[in-house]
Amino acid sequence: MKNVYLDNQSCTRPDERVVEAMLPFIGESYGNPQSIHSWGAAAKEAIDGARAKTASFLNAAPREIIFTSCGSEANNLAVKGAAAAYEGTGKHIVVSAIEHFSVLHAARRLAKSGFDITVVGVDKFGTVMFEELERAVRPDTILVSIQHANTEVGTIQPVKKLREIVRAKNSKTIFHTDAVASAGMIPVNIKDMGVDMLTLAASQFHGPKGAAALYVSKNVRLIPQIDGGAQEEGRRGGTENVAAIVGMGKACEIASAEMNSYCRQIAALRNTLVEGVLSKIPHVYLNGHPHERLPGNANFSVEFIEGEGMLLFLDQKGIAASSGSACTSKALKLSHVLDAMKTDVAIAQGSLLFSLSKYNTADDIAYVLAELPAIVERLRAMSPTYAHFIKTGERMKAGPGTDYGHHDH
Amino acid sequence: MKNVYLDNQSCTRPDERVVEAMLPFIGESYGNPQSIHSWGAAAKEAIDGARAKTASFLNAAPREIIFTSCGSEANNLAVKGAAAAYEGTGKHIVVSAIEHFSVLHAARRLAKSGFDITVVGVDKFGTVMFEELERAVRPDTILVSIQHANTEVGTIQPVKKLREIVRAKNSKTIFHTDAVASAGMIPVNIKDMGVDMLTLAASQFHGPKGAAALYVSKNVRLIPQIDGGAQEEGRRGGTENVAAIVGMGKACEIASAEMNSYCRQIAALRNTLVEGVLSKIPHVYLNGHPHERLPGNANFSVEFIEGEGMLLFLDQKGIAASSGSACTSKALKLSHVLDAMKTDVAIAQGSLLFSLSKYNTADDIAYVLAELPAIVERLRAMSPTYAHFIKTGERMKAGPGTDYGHHDH
Numbered sequence: 001m002k003n004v005y006l007d008n009q010s011c012t013r014p015d016e017r018v019v020e021a022m023l024p025f026i027g028e029s030y031g032n033p034q035s036i037h038s039w040g041a042a043a044k045e046a047i048d049g050a051r052a053k054t055a056s057f058l059n060a061a062p063r064e065i066i067f068t069s070c071g072s073e074a075n076n077l078a079v080k081g082a083a084a085a086y087e088g089t090g091k092h093i094v095v096s097a098i099e100h101f102s103v104l105h106a107a108r109r110l111a112k113s114g115f116d117i118t119v120v121g122v123d124k125f126g127t128v129m130f131e132e133l134e135r136a137v138r139p140d141t142i143l144v145s146i147q148h149a150n151t152e153v154g155t156i157q158p159v160k161k162l163r164e165i166v167r168a169k170n171s172k173t174i175f176h177t178d179a180v181a182s183a184g185m186i187p188v189n190i191k192d193m194g195v196d197m198l199t200l201a202a203s204q205f206h207g208p209k210g211a212a213a214l215y216v217s218k219n220v221r222l223i224p225q226i227d228g229g230a231q232e233e234g235r236r237g238g239t240e241n242v243a244a245i246v247g248m249g250k251a252c253e254i255a256s257a258e259m260n261s262y263c264r265q266i267a268a269l270r271n272t273l274v275e276g277v278l279s280k281i282p283h284v285y286l287n288g289h290p291h292e293r294l295p296g297n298a299n300f301s302v303e304f305i306e307g308e309g310m311l312l313f314l315d316q317k318g319i320a321a322s323s324g325s326a327c328t329s330k331a332l333k334l335s336h337v338l339d340a341m342k343t344d345v346a347i348a349q350g351s352l353l354f355s356l357s358k359y360n361t362a363d364d365i366a367y368v369l370a371e372l373p374a375i376v377e378r379l380r381a382m383s384p385t386y387a388h389f390i391k392t393g394e395r396m397k398a399g400p401g402t403d404y405g406h407h408d409h
Numbered sequence: 410m411k412n413v414y415l416d417n418q419s420c421t422r423p424d425e426r427v428v429e430a431m432l433p434f435i436g437e438s439y440g441n442p443q444s445i446h447s448w449g450a451a452a453k454e455a456i457d458g459a460r461a462k463t464a465s466f467l468n469a470a471p472r473e474i475i476f477t478s479c480g481s482e483a484n485n486l487a488v489k490g491a492a493a494a495y496e497g498t499g500k501h502i503v504v505s506a507i508e509h510f511s512v513l514h515a516a517r518r519l520a521k522s523g524f525d526i527t528v529v530g531v532d533k534f535g536t537v538m539f540e541e542l543e544r545a546v547r548p549d550t551i552l553v554s555i556q557h558a559n560t561e562v563g564t565i566q567p568v569k570k571l572r573e574i575v576r577a578k579n580s581k582t583i584f585h586t587d588a589v590a591s592a593g594m595i596p597v598n599i600k601d602m603g604v605d606m607l608t609l610a611a612s613q614f615h616g617p618k619g620a621a622a623l624y625v626s627k628n629v630r631l632i633p634q635i636d637g638g639a640q641e642e643g644r645r646g647g648t649e650n651v652a653a654i655v656g657m658g659k660a661c662e663i664a665s666a667e668m669n670s671y672c673r674q675i676a677a678l679r680n681t682l683v684e685g686v687l688s689k690i691p692h693v694y695l696n697g698h699p700h701e702r703l704p705g706n707a708n709f710s711v712e713f714i715e716g717e718g719m720l721l722f723l724d725q726k727g728i729a730a731s732s733g734s735a736c737t738s739k740a741l742k743l744s745h746v747l748d749a750m751k752t753d754v755a756i757a758q759g760s761l762l763f764s765l766s767k768y769n770t771a772d773d774i775a776y777v778l779a780e781l782p783a784i785v786e787r788l789r790a791m792s793p794t795y796a797h798f799i800k801t802g803e804r805m806k807a808g809p810g811t812d813y814g815h816h817d818h
Contacts, residue, residue, distance in 0.1 A: 005448065006447070007440075007441070007444055007446065007449075009433050010440075010441035010443070010444045010449070011439055011440060011441035011444070011448075011648065012439070013437075014435065014436060014439060016436075019435055019436050022435060023435075025615060026423065026428055026431060026432075026435065027423060027425075027428050028422070030420055030423060031416075031419075031420060031729075032416070032419035032420035032423070034419070034727070035416055035419045035420070035731060036717065036720050036721070036724075036731075036732075037416065037720060037723070037724040037728075037729040037730070038727075038729070039414065039416070039420075039729050040416075040419070040729075045498065068478075069477075069478030069479070069482070069619065069647065070478070070635075070647035070648050070650070071480070071648070072635050072636075072637035072638065072646040072647035072648070073647055075637070076634070076636060076637070076646075077633050100637070101636070101637050101638055101646065102635070102636060102637035102638070102646050102647070103638060105636035105646070106636045106637075108636075109632075109636050143810070192747040199504055201648070203648055208435060208652070209439075209648055209649070209650045209651055209652065209653075210478065210619045210650035210652070210653055218631065223518075223632060225485070225635075226479075226481050226482050226485050226511070226634075227481075227485060227510070227511060227514035227515045227517075227518050228481035228484070228485070228509070228510045228511035228515075229481065229510055229511070229516055237485075237510065237511050237514070238479035238481035238482055238511070239420065239479050239480070239481070239610070239612055239618055240618065241478065241479075241618045241619035241650075241653070242618060243617070243618065243619070244618075244619055244650070244653075246693050268560050287665070308445065309444050311446060314444040314446070315445075316448055318447075318449050319439075319446075320444070320446040320447070320449075321446070322444060322445075323445075389763070
């Protein structure tokens with residue numbers, strides 16, 4: 001059976017050169033970077049090298065990089081760390097409605113301890129509404145956190161423009177962007193974007209799980225969220241995951257050098273996939289922005305059926321896809337992103353996300369285009385809403401009580 | 410040149426079987442455990458297996474294990490997570506003076522937001538003083554955090570007894586123990602100890618960096634410190650580091666089966682080392698408890714010289730040792746542990762920690778015993794305090810202003 005992995009927004013295949021760079025540090029180079037001996041020095045040197053590569057990838061200085069264990073930890077550090085550092089200045093934070101849950105839930109946690117959170121909406125393409133953002137920023141707004149690109153629908157935010165809107169209203173407000181979905185796919189340059197903090201995760205661009213980073217401008221203070229030793233200059237305690245950090249450095253180096261060329265290839269394959277799906281299957285819609293979107297993202301709504309059914313049948317054919325964010329997929333909730341974009345509930349239920357990487361081939365796409373129509377047909381044959389539509393030409397409305405995943409822990 | 414690694418309290422060499430178990434998940438098995446497809450299912454199954462092994466190692470239930478990225482994260486989650494969950498009940502927390510900084514600094518962070526922290530002292534062997542602990546616990550004490558064994562001096566606390574003292578004063582107080590130094594060296598059984606929370610880190614017992622765990626009794630509530638997706642049943646967001654978690658499971662399995670036998674061997678080598686050092690070098694003292702100590706721990710104070718000098722000369726001979734906690738070694742501060750044990754400052758400055766593992770051999774110990782006396786002699790030849798002692802027979806007192814590392818970030 002074929003193996004076609006099209007769930008690269010959940011996790012990417014580590015590059016072989018990344019794995020090779022990591023191997024010594026999983027085995028015999030096991031020193032603790034904080035130790036004063038040759039084993040420690042070798043580990044320290046490896047981390048310094050990875051920090052330089054990660055910083056260079058973002059056009060930042062090495063000391064502005066804090067390594068964390070995952071993108072969620074970095075997002076929590078950005079939001080909660082800045083909130084704790086600047087609460088004397090103000091207790092108002094602005095986020096967009098389509099942030100990853102590690103930003104949204106971190107903000108909600110702060111709301112319980114007296115912070116005021118404003119959630120800014122997006123238009124039907126998933127772009128943050130400029131006027132809403134402008135209205136949201138106040139004299140006591142200490143932080144705005146708006147993602148660079150959306151993991152699910154792929155919409156790329158005009159971060160530079162958003163940053164200017166925020167600065168015009170309050171020059172002291174810190175701007176954080178979650179670049180987990182975009183890093184390695186489109187250029188991520190902190191100076192061009194004008195951001196003060198930025199999150200990226202190695203596992204999203206062919207690096208390992210277990211390493212992520214928060215860029216923090218030297219002008220921004222943060223209260224650590226993991227207190228402990230002197231690691232990361234006192235900003236993040238805990239023994240460094242040397243192997244994963246080394247892998248992340250290598251992944252940054254590879255992406256810096258090769259992204260432009262592999263992303264052209266990815267976009268071409270994605271376009272073939274989108275055109276093929278829309279032309280072969282009726283009642284299918286492309287979610288997200290028509291052109292301001294990640295090159296690997298193809299997020300569809302397939303009417304009259306549910307995303308999970310498609311995922312299971314696709315899996316039986318050796319095709320990995322997703323119906324939304326991996327962090328919540330098991331919860332079988334409707335996407336808060338599609339909700340914020342005011343996608344019709346009946347349509348949002350049939351969301352299907354293919355996310356491509358540099359490892360996908362034209363054969364992969366041809367295979368999906370050969371298999372998907374029959375899967376959709378088979379599921380629609382079992383669908384009462386489809387039967388109703390065929391019989392009457394009318395669409396049934398989704399019932400009340402739909403849960404969009406706005407739950408607390 | 411020989412390579413003799415005796416800094417196992419900083420980090421241990423991963424077992425080859427651990428590395429082998431991890432390799433597939435660093436490379437081709439790259440699925441996200443939260444994804445609904447075969448790649449995801451394989452990763453999920455691997456994590457479930459590791460969770461079962463980790464739970465079994467502690468005599469806990471799998472659902473009581475929360476995987477984190479490092480011991481410091483787990484300690485922060487225990488202290489801050491319980492503080493946030495139970496602050497309605499009380500705002501008093503008790504810790505010992507010789508906790509790892511991830512506990513001490515987490516408690517100090519809470520003190521800034523209105524929590525009252527009592528630090529309980531230890532005797533000259535590093536054992537928590539029973540009466541002080543009993544006096545410390547109050548009706549509003551929500552949490553006591555006392556380590557199982559000390560990373561630096563190796564002293565093992567009578568946790569079961571300490572737990573009883575706490576329960577007798579306040580039956581609702583939660584008891585957390587940091588078992589990072591003890592797990593894999595002595596039995597760690599949550600039921601025997603009677604603890605509600607326990608921290609362990611894979612890198613301390615021949616597992617990888619990047620994986621640790623917090624055992625949390627099903628009766629204890631915690632507020633997550635990394636908000637985000639549904640991972641770890643909503644108690645710790647962020648993509649799971651599958652490879653490291655798998656490695657941790659394997660390390661737990663190996664320690665469960667083999668610890669009894671390898672620890673006898675380690676203790677025998679350690680005893681040879683201690684007897685050899687004390688008999689070959691004058692003016693050397695053994696820090697810590699005479700018998701209630703970790704089998705691999707040999708913490709000396711070598712009078713008239715400083716720890717760092719010995720570490721550098723030992724390193725030149727291919728011997729890795731430490732002068733205290735790896736997390737603070739680069740800061741060149743005196744040990745807060747030796748300070749709490751009221752070790753004389755002049756003596757604490759010359760602390761030298763050898764920590765053994767199952768990979769050490771009799772040859773390693775013989776080599777250290779052959780090399781160390783000359784190193785000490787060489788350093789003492791350059792030491793003004795030693796010259797003073799030889800000339801007058803009197804010890805100089807350390808000057809004021811000694812920094813014990815009680816710094817804030």
